[in-house]
Amino acid sequence: MRLSKKERQGNLTDTIKVNPFITDEELAERFRVSVQTIRLDRMELSIPELRERIKYVAEKSFEDEVKSLPIEEIIGEIIDIELDQSAISIFDVKREHVFIRNGIARGHHLFAQANSLAVAVINDDLALTAKSNIRFTRPVKEGERVVAKAKVIHMKDQKDRTTVEVQSLVGGELVFTGEFEMYRSKKSVKDEE
Amino acid sequence: MRLSKKERQGNLTDTIKVNPFITDEELAERFRVSVQTIRLDRMELSIPELRERIKYVAEKSFEDEVKSLPIEEIIGEIIDIELDQSAISIFDVKREHVFIRNGIARGHHLFAQANSLAVAVINDDLALTAKSNIRFTRPVKEGERVVAKAKVIHMKDQKDRTTVEVQSLVGGELVFTGEFEMYRSKKSVKDEE
DNA sequence: CTACTATTAGTACCTAGTACTAATACTGGA
């Protein structure tokens, strides 16, 4: 027996979701109904036509692509910064940041937040990380908001190096600490004093 | 005066590149020529029609989207692995991994490659990074291929900790070293011996 | 058996083209 209308429509929604590139004709064959039935179904379910679906997918990704470069520049959102002194950023842990099997954030995302904050707080276009010593003090889970606080430690004798200490917290609880030794191309204003 | 054919065609390529969603009619208006001229131009330049362009963008992103979760699981491509012993991964530094202003890879990508390799080499579903000590020994540029080699250091007395040493090289030259202290939920086979 | 829903068929029309022919405009060189 062919599927009932309800079953077919549920199945149709899924089929189109996993493959938005399918035509009404192909759908008609797959469900052994006429093309008109498929079109009625799409109307009832407010599923747009093939071309509109493709366009939507393309537009979505095109925007992302344009955005992705600047976004990748800093992981997390900087909410406060005083150059060569301190900075704070927040980072919301989402599904894509955690291990599927246990929901714990992958270490490199916490590192990325801290590291990019350390780079940002240095008042130098060419700041680079030279060394780093880090510690993950407790696992961070999906849905948690990580607040990273960076503090620049000014060393007297060092000309082209600056140390930045970063502490990351979730609800006041320490989850990550890191010490970043940063390479810089010019002296900081503070150091010149 | 209107643009020459050459100028128009060069401009056309760019226009379509930044906005693949533009129709021949809109292009004709923009360049003050007929729709037919635009079509001749597209043929000479082998630029596909609007719908094909949109489809291409959509397909590209759709694949990426489907892939993106598993890909994020490990940064770089693992080319050799012996659980609880050693592993090697390669990571090609692309535009999106570098600072725009100097073309140098952001530290957290090198860290991510090394860290996810350290996680992967541990024969435990619940391996997590506890501590890490890293050093960036020379900047890595766009276009370079980073080869990361991980080696598991087996400690006798430690039950739930394992140390992994990672060295990353570009063309034989050391660019990054890291020592990762990993937390694990169960003992390794080696340790049980 | 009837009322209602579900399905199918068919038509006119749409967009954004391709493929092709033919006419006209422009432009550089003898």
Place this chain on the structure above:
DNA sequence: TCCAGTATTAGTACTAGGTACTAATAGTAG
């Protein structure tokens, strides 16, 4: 200045993958 060759434009037939609509037929539950 005229002619050849290139560039541009116009127009027609046809395509995919639809929308929007009307109308006929099939199935089914009360």
